[in-house]
Amino acid sequence: MRSLIPFRIRPARHGRQPAFGRAEPPLTRQKVVHDPSPSLWAYRMQRVMLTPYLRAFLRVGLPVLAVAAMAGVYMSSEERRNGVVQVFTDLREKFQSRPEFMVTLVSIEGSSVELADAVRSRLDLNLPQSSFDLDLEAARARVVELDAVKGAELRVRSGGVLSVLITERQPVLVWRQASGLSLVDETGHRVAGLFERADRDDLPLIAGEGADAAAPEALEILAAAGPIAPRIRGLVRMGERRWDIVLDRGQRILLPEDRPVRALERLLALDQAQDMLARDLAAVDLRLPNRPTLRLTTYAMNEIRRAKGLQPLPETVETEL
Numbered sequence: 001m002r003s004l005i006p007f008r009i010r011p012a013r014h015g016r017q018p019a020f021g022r023a024e025p026p027l028t029r030q031k032v033v034h035d036p037s038p039s040l041w042a043y044r045m046q047r048v049m050l051t052p053y054l055r056a057f058l059r060v061g062l063p064v065l066a067v068a069a070m071a072g073v074y075m076s077s078e079e080r081r082n083g084v085v086q087v088f089t090d091l092r093e094k095f096q097s098r099p100e101f102m103v104t105l106v107s108i109e110g111s112s113v114e115l116a117d118a119v120r121s122r123l124d125l126n127l128p129q130s131s132f133d134l135d136l137e138a139a140r141a142r143v144v145e146l147d148a149v150k151g152a153e154l155r156v157r158s159g160g161v162l163s164v165l166i167t168e169r170q171p172v173l174v175w176r177q178a179s180g181l182s183l184v185d186e187t188g189h190r191v192a193g194l195f196e197r198a199d200r201d202d203l204p205l206i207a208g209e210g211a212d213a214a215a216p217e218a219l220e221i222l223a224a225a226g227p228i229a230p231r232i233r234g235l236v237r238m239g240e241r242r243w244d245i246v247l248d249r250g251q252r253i254l255l256p257e258d259r260p261v262r263a264l265e266r267l268l269a270l271d272q273a274q275d276m277l278a279r280d281l282a283a284v285d286l287r288l289p290n291r292p293t294l295r296l297t298t299y300a301m302n303e304i305r306r307a308k309g310l311q312p313l314p315e316t317v318e319t320e321l
Helices: 040-049 052-074 078-096 113-123 136-144 215-224 260-274 298-307
Strands: 105-109 149-157 161-168 173-177 180-184 190-194 205-207 232-238 242-247 252-254 281-285 293-296
Touching: 040 052, 105 113, 113 136, 113 149, 113 161, 136 149, 173 215, 215 232, 215 242, 215 260, 242 260, 293 298
Parallel strands: 105 161, 173 205, 205 232, 252 281
Antiparallel strands: 149 161, 173 180, 180 190, 232 242, 242 252, 281 293
16 A cells, blocks of 8 residues: 655754654663762771771760760759759668668677676667668777777678677786786786786786786796796786796795796706705896806894804895805
8 A cells, every 4th residue: 555645754864954744763862871889988988987986986975975965954953963862862761771771689799798798888889770870890999999809790690680799808817017906818918907816816916017018928937837836926027128936935036038938947947856945045046047046035044144153134134145
């Protein structure tokens, strides 16, 4: 069949407009090719965002700063600050005042009845009292100030009991001084006062200034003086340097300043061999290790003088040989 269009459409030449009635093919657009690699700035930002410190800051630090900023704004008012402090104070008081934290009883162990009463008086606690309000270290310091307390341990037990474990000093010597009698322990520390010597006649007696400080040495001397222990009336500290042993019948043993136990042991060996201390001696002076001195009683010296036909000495004179 022949076309009904009486003319033929011819394609237009390049650069010319199509003639009337002629169809031109559509112009093709040039495709834009995108570079998939990021820019230098974007690459650096991505690297920064991948650092652990920045990620941790964004995850933790930034929220904390935000909360701190809001708290700072809220607490900028003095009235709000006082309100917050009061709330926490009330909560703390309610918590500390709970029955399970209240101390209602004091238990004292390891001491005599008299010392336990003194410890209770020194604690001076207003019970019931919250365990949070107890200063155990200060209470312990008050307890160990007592002469008879060697050590103390304080702790709060279940059931509202304050346990006080006392280590009591044990008196081993009676110390006589100008101000009176005192009981001392093995270190010379004062334990208690004493009204009369007869109240503790079971303990050895020491006397003189500084005798308490030399109590350990006195105990060594007493331990070495076993054979003559029943005759010992006491030890006297002379010039805060050395000891004199006072025996019955008015006899004295003058010990040296250095190594007094060894000097006493030599005297005891001599007494065992020759029964020296049973004679009429007023004193045995051992202060010079190589030259012990015997001091006769006045009666013994007068007997010797009478035997020689000499005039007797006055009764108060003591003679050394």
